[in-house]
Amino acid sequence: MAGAKEIRTKIKSIGSTQKITKAMEMVAASKMRKAQDRMAASRPYAERIRRVIHHMAHAHPEYRHPFLEHREARRVGLIVVSTDRGLCGGLNVNLFKAVIAAMQEWEQDGLEIDLGVFGVKAQQFFRRLGGNVVSETTHMGDAPRVADLIGPVKVMLDAHVEGRIDRLYLAYNRFINTMTQRPVIEQLIPVEPEEDPELRHHWDYIYEPEPQPVVDALMTRYIESLVYQAVVENVASEMAARMVAMKAASDNAGALIDELQLAYNKARQAAITQELSEIVSGAAAV
């Protein structure tokens, strides 16, 4: 019965793993819904601020913000938004693949790259593989706050203002739906306002007190809101990916248990048959 006992222990251990993956799946599902709500809640602000930037880009101010200017690029900044925890399928791996491909392309064009990383996974990835990381932010939790982003975003914006980087990009996982998350790399700076022929007449805001600080504050908030949206969207992607991965794990565990159960029954049956034949042959010998 030695084989049967081993199988039984194995079944028990897989069963308890399955319990954990099932629980994780359910937790991820509920967290995903919350993350989706946060994504929806952050949209009005992003839309409004985009509209204000758009208005401003078409106004004719005496001060034009550097984020709107196209400069010859020598060095670019890249913000990589990853997750803090694993067990979410290929989410981070796919993102890093896209990031590495883009970085290599830039490097071939002779551009240097400054990295700003969000999340433990990106931190570990670039620690292992090198790369000029200028800011790191981890453990923002499932409900990231704008306050957590101000610092790391400022590092990049300051670098741009001081001329250390000429362009800024943002890499994260876009939440398409529960089954699909797509890694994307977006350009943050220079800001590209949409064209609108209706706004071509000459006008300008009244700026109080001065155009420069007002426009600076607005631009900073605009970039922050874009990064915040990316972070929130990445959390939703993480939860969706984890939910799917954990569902697959639970299904696999179920299939494995079925197989092992069959093997156990066979081993048990064989043991009984053997015992019986021993008794019978023993009786016959007497």
Add this chain to the structure above:
Amino acid sequence: MAMTIHVDIVSAEREIFSGTATMVFAPAEMGEVGIAPRHAPLLTRLVPGEVRVRDQEGREQSFFVSGGMLEVQPHLVTILSDTAVRAVDLDEAKALEAKRRAEEALHERKGEIDYARARAELAEAVAQLRTIEKLRKRRGGS
């Protein structure tokens, strides 16, 4: 009917108010401003304080903002509220914190990226995932 103006108050984390008003008061940097319909286009920063929105019946609703931006178009007022208290030195401290964390780890990291190694590692991870996927399909199909 009294003239009205559309008001949106939003913060990065949620929408706070959206509706029409006859008058809006906001704590601008240079002092409190009152915005009536057809106000000239205005862009200013807000300081922490109270935003009051007066509707057609003369009732006032008030909201607290911890700073932000105010944009005025002739028939539209947008208040972009901050969710965190902002100050130059406070922001600076946060930026330094993020930088410090990056620098702390610098000694265990090379400046140059080893692209070949990165690709190999990623390819391996992708292959693993694909194998798992295949195994699962086979198992599911049998």
